[in-house]
Amino acid sequence: xxxxERTQKEKLILDSAIKLFIxxxxxxxxxxxxxxxxxxxxxxxxxxxxxxxxxxxxxxxKAFDGLKDVFREVYRTKNKNGMELLVDLVQKYVDFSHKxxxxxxxxxxxxGMLNLYNDKELRxxxxxxxxxxxxxxxxxxxxxxxxxxxxxxxxxxIKDGSIRPELQPELTFYTIWSMLIGYERLSxxxxxxxxxxxxxxxxxxxxxxxxxxxxxxGTIQASRPQIVQGSLF
Amino acid sequence: xxxxERTQKEKLILDSAIKLFIxxxxxxxxxxxxxxxxxxxxxxxxxxxxxxxxxxxxxxxKAFDGLKDVFREVYRTKNKNGMELLVDLVQKYVDFSHKxxxxxxxxxxxxGMLNLYNDKELRxxxxxxxxxxxxxxxxxxxxxxxxxxxxxxxxxxIKDGSIRPELQPELTFYTIWSMLIGYERLSxxxxxxxxxxxxxxxxxxxxxxxxxxxxxxGTIQASRPQIVQGSLF
DNA sequence: TGTGTTTATTAACTTTGGTTTAATAACTTT
DNA sequence: AAAGTTATTAAACCAAAGTTAATAAACACA
Numbered sequence: 152x153x154x155x156e157r158t159q160k161e162k163l164i165l166d167s168a169i170k171l172f173i174x175x176x177x178x179x180x181x182x183x184x185x186x187x188x189x190x191x192x193x194x195x196x197x198x199x200x201x202x203x204x205x206x207x208x209x210x211x212x213k214a215f216d217g218l219k220d221v222f223r224e225v226y227r228t229k230n231k232n233g234m235e236l237l238v239d240l241v242q243k244y245v246d247f248s249h250k251x252x253x254x255x256x257x258x259x260x261x262x263g264m265l266n267l268y269n270d271k272e273l274r275x276x277x278x279x280x281x282x283x284x285x286x287x288x289x290x291x292x293x294x295x296x297x298x299x300x301x302x303x304x305x306x307x308x309i310k311d312g313s314i315r316p317e318l319q320p321e322l323t324f325y326t327i328w329s330m331l332i333g334y335e336r337l338s339x340x341x342x343x344x345x346x347x348x349x350x351x352x353x354x355x356x357x358x359x360x361x362x363x364x365x366x367x368x369g370t371i372q373a374s375r376p377q378i379v380q381g382s383l384f
Numbered sequence: 385x386x387x388x389e390r391t392q393k394e395k396l397i398l399d400s401a402i403k404l405f406i407x408x409x410x411x412x413x414x415x416x417x418x419x420x421x422x423x424x425x426x427x428x429x430x431x432x433x434x435x436x437x438x439x440x441x442x443x444x445x446k447a448f449d450g451l452k453d454v455f456r457e458v459y460r461t462k463n464k465n466g467m468e469l470l471v472d473l474v475q476k477y478v479d480f481s482h483k484x485x486x487x488x489x490x491x492x493x494x495x496g497m498l499n500l501y502n503d504k505e506l507r508x509x510x511x512x513x514x515x516x517x518x519x520x521x522x523x524x525x526x527x528x529x530x531x532x533x534x535x536x537x538x539x540x541x542i543k544d545g546s547i548r549p550e551l552q553p554e555l556t557f558y559t560i561w562s563m564l565i566g567y568e569r570l571s572x573x574x575x576x577x578x579x580x581x582x583x584x585x586x587x588x589x590x591x592x593x594x595x596x597x598x599x600x601x602g603t604i605q606a607s608r609p610q611i612v613q614g615s616l617f
Numbered sequence: 618t619g620t621g622t623t624t625a626t627t628a629a630c631t632t633t634g635g636t637t638t639a640a641t642a643a644c645t646t647t
Numbered sequence: 648a649a650a651g652t653t654a655t656t657a658a659a660c661c662a663a664a665g666t667t668a669a670t671a672a673a674c675a676c677a
Contacts, residue, residue, distance in 0.1 A: 176509050193656090196657060239385055333561065431624095
């Protein structure tokens with residue numbers, strides 16, 4: 152059996168895992184089920200993946216590759232200035248995270264691991280098998296690639312004058328990214344004491360983007376009020 | 385045995401769990417160990433807590449109470465305008481998250497659960513035992529309280545003129561909070577291909593706060609460049 | 618102070634589910 | 648076709664979460 156067939160079996164297992172992770176989440180998905188869904192024995196999944204977490208890393212890698220496509224797609228757009236590209240990126244990023252909840256959860260989980268990974272002491276808490284994993288290694292690259300593209304977009308915005316020149320592209324892009332991560336985490340309809348409070352994505356997003364633009368532009372259009380449909384109190 | 389003693393045993397178990405979670409993390413901490421550390425039998429931990437996750441919810445509750453204290457402490461400060469309070473909050477929030485890594489991790493995890501909780505379909509993926517848990521219920525309150533305080537601070541800033549008046553307090557505060565969440569997640573020294581890239585908290589934080597201020601103020605001091613000590617590329 | 622009742626506590630048991638193993642089948646190479 | 652390598656399975660293993668059934672301690676209250 153050649154490498155071709157090997158990767159096909161791997162993919163079969165991966166697809167089964169993805170299907171189940173989307174349906175029931177990582178924890179609730181059992182290796183038995185993955186194997187059953189892929190119509191192989193449980194043991195074989197351990198031939199292709201070191202353990203359950205390694206399988207999850209493979210899923211995460213697919214997820215992050217998808218996110219990188221979003222970055223690339225935006226970056227390729229012609230006839231837009233840096234600020235416009237950044238707004239596009241925000242829109243597409245949020246869309247991605249909403250349309251691929253499980254994938255995005257995996258990406259966030261990986262970023263949590265990165266935090267540990269980048270700390271000499273805390274790195275020890277990560278399963279060494281995972282650190283060796285080809286998927287984890289690739290994820291480091293892809294994460295870095297995304298950062299690189301984002302920074303390029305900010306740089307471009309500074310060059311074309313759509314972003315104020317005294318900003319430092321690295322810090323600025325990472326701040327934008329951090330906003331996005333938090334935005335995604337906090338957004339969604341918020342329920343409290345039965346009643347739904349309308350800090351919903353669809354309300355929040357325009358204001359969020361406006362705030363980001365204000366932050367990056369040299370001037371503020373103070374006369375444009377935010378659109379609000381509901382109030383918290 | 386009265387309610388007094390019951391809560392004392394509960395607290396004993398909780399403290400043991402916290403100690404171990406800090407040392408080795410949630411996953412790596414075994415219920416056996418928690419019991420042993422509390423010098424009781426394993427079965428008894430299941431008398432006081434429904435299951436391991438319920439115990440974790442109790443820990444999370446303590447964590448979020450601590451975060452709420454940060455919010456309250458800032459809000460009580462006299463002789464500062466809204467913008468200054470907000471900057472204080474950011475500083476204290478980030479300090480809290482750094483000094484209480486495990487607690488903050490628990491808070492973020494809870495926010496992830498909230499995302500599921502607020503979605504009719506995804507709510508089903510949460511263990512029903514947890515949804516009933518008094519700790520989970522209390523967490524909904526505390527989360528809400530924090531939001532309330534933050535929104536009050538922004539409102540105050542608008543009243544005293546330190547934050548531009550056309551901003552909507554709810555959306556604005558949630559945007560700030562989302563920035564904080566992401567900032568915390570992305571910050572820390574970033575290692576890539578062996579070399580350490582200096583997007584480190586200590587570099588990033590001043591620029592981060594400046595960007596936030598720019599976003600909220602009517603005017604931008606374009607002449608203050610960000611302090612940068614390293615470059616990505 | 619004795620008795621019934623509720624609450625606390627334990628040790629031993631059960632179950633679940635990730636991981637290993639040892640044996641076998643299939644394919645490759647020479 | 649024999650030897651070697653890779654793929655595959657069923658069954659065993661085992662760690663750790665969770666349950667149970669029996670007992671002890673506390674309590675109520677007559």
